[in-house]
Amino acid sequence: MTIHWLLLPASSLPDGDDWLGSDEWEVFDELKFPKRRSEWRLGRFVAKRALATFMDIDDPARIQIIAAKDGAPEAFIDGRKIDSSISISHRQDVAACAIASEARVGCDLEAIEPRTSRFVEDFFTDRERAALGRTPDEQRDRHVALTWSAKESALKALRVGLRRDTRSVEVGIEDPEAIATAWHALNVTSRPENRRFRGWWRCETDLVLTLVCDDSVASGPSDQLNIARNRFFHRSTR
Numbered sequence: 001m002t003i004h005w006l007l008l009p010a011s012s013l014p015d016g017d018d019w020l021g022s023d024e025w026e027v028f029d030e031l032k033f034p035k036r037r038s039e040w041r042l043g044r045f046v047a048k049r050a051l052a053t054f055m056d057i058d059d060p061a062r063i064q065i066i067a068a069k070d071g072a073p074e075a076f077i078d079g080r081k082i083d084s085s086i087s088i089s090h091r092q093d094v095a096a097c098a099i100a101s102e103a104r105v106g107c108d109l110e111a112i113e114p115r116t117s118r119f120v121e122d123f124f125t126d127r128e129r130a131a132l133g134r135t136p137d138e139q140r141d142r143h144v145a146l147t148w149s150a151k152e153s154a155l156k157a158l159r160v161g162l163r164r165d166t167r168s169v170e171v172g173i174e175d176p177e178a179i180a181t182a183w184h185a186l187n188v189t190s191r192p193e194n195r196r197f198r199g200w201w202r203c204e205t206d207l208v209l210t211l212v213c214d215d216s217v218a219s220g221p222s223d224q225l226n227i228a229r230n231r232f233f234h235r236s237t238r
Contacts (some may be wrong), residue, residue: 003211005099005107007204010042010093013055019043019048021064023076039095043088046095051075051086054099062157072159087156096209103214106156106197110149112142112206120144123151134177143176145208146186146201153212154188154197168192173201190210193204 020028024044031037048060057063057075064076065086075082084101091109098107120129128147137145150171155161158169169190178184180203188197199212 002102003097003105003213004054005049005209005211006046006053007094007096007097007109007209008042008046008049010038010095013042016124019045019060023064023066027066036130037114039090042093042095043090043097045076047073047086047088047097050083050097050099051077051084055082062130068159070159071161072156085157087153089152089156091207094204094207097160100213104157104159106153106158106212108149108152108156108210109210110145110152110206110210112139112145112203113142115148123148125167125170128171131173131176139177141174142180142203142208146173146176147171149208149210150186150199150201150212153199153210154190157197157212157214158190158195171199179220186212187208196197 020094028037028040031040044065047065048063051063052060057077062078064074068074073086073088075084075086084099085103085105087095087098087105087107089107089109091111094109096107096109096222098105120132124132124147132140132143142145151166151169152162154168154169155164158164169188171188174185183200183202186199186201188199189195195216197212199210201208201210203209
């Protein structure tokens with residue numbers, strides 16, 4: 001299985017909007033707040049760039065990213081919905097997109113920043129709080145951001161988002177103190193259906209990026225994730 005991903009800063013956006021399709025223009029015109037318009041535009045651009053490379057398409061206007069009734073983004077090429085699952089996230093003028101053709105995928109970007117104990121009490125499970133309690137103080141902010149990001153990625157893969165209690169998905173991080181610039185494993189279990197997801201995380205400057213997909217597509221420890229960084233990745237240089 002391959003998860004393709006792309007990370008782009010807002011500075012990569014073109015000046016014009018001719019890369020938007022007609023259906024996307026309708027959505028864009030309905031967005032009233034500048035911040036929301038800016039985030040939406042960046043998210044669509046990174047998704048279309050990733051899909052154009054993945055599908056070998058020269059004209060990004062042939063691709064449209066439209067939200068389904070449940071809010072999850074779906075990709076259309078020349079008006080036809082593609083089978084691949086996509087997920088989009090944006091934070092601090094950076095956007096990420098993940099694509100998987102064989103599984104549901106979710107991705108999320110979170111800022112590594114202080115969060116209160118009340119935040120952890122309200123949104124984390126007992127096991128997640130216990131794991132956080134074993135983390136050195138200097139790694140706490142990253143561990144909290146990582147756990148929260150993995151939750152959001154899993155909820156996106158489930159296509160429910162934050163409409164669902166974040167404590168219904170529980171994150172396990174194999175090595176929360178690992179070197180941040182490499183990929184590391186995590187797992188997520190959703191309750192009450194006891195569904196398991198595989199995941200991976202890494203840091204980009206002051207952001208943490210998580211990718212999560214269906215565990216059912218993995219054959220075991222020998223199954224290797226192929227992340228096509230050499231084709232899709234662009235490091236943020238903010």
